Amino acid sequence: MGKASNKNIQAKLVLLGDMGTGKTSLVLRFVKGQFFDFQESTIGAAFFTQVLSLNEATIKFDIWDTAGQERYHSLAPMYYRGAAAAVVVYDITSMESFQRAKKWVQELQRQGNPNLILFLAANKVDLEEKRKVGAEEGEQYAKENGMTFLETSAKTAQNVNELFYEIAKRVAKTR
């Protein structure tokens, strides 16, 4: 019996969602371990790379952090084209951002790669007192749409590494 080979995988990951939901903050928390209360808004998209080591594989993520603004919407397909996984982000204090997240999911289901691994991140859970979207509501929607659901906080780092590791594990299984 040979040793299990450690695969090297390169995977494109895209974050989508309304402006202000915390996409950039989640990526910066994961990549740099930092959080900023006054995060400058992203213009167009930002690109990050991060390497994650699992037992079974080493994953190099190419992370595309998009801008959620409507005016950039027409640019979005080039960001999710060829993506292995997508994280759709909403803000638990904004019902509107949850409705927008559903629109992104529909678009990905229609236009995205059919094997796209979909995650739904309910961000800003540290703002429990301002919550407008129930955890069950997000979880239910994710379940109906074959998505993995996590409640996150870029501010406190709750579930942020878990989110990216979970994505890495799912991607590794498909390669």
Ligand code: GDP
């Ligand atoms: P993006 O437009 O989706 O990239 O959102 P940003 O990452 O720019 O974040 C928008 C605002 O929300 C910034 O002021 C962040 O500091 C704040 N923010 C992001 N994530 C969190 C979080 O988990 N909790 C709290 N309380 N604020 C957050």
Ligand code: MG
């Ligand atoms: Mg941003």
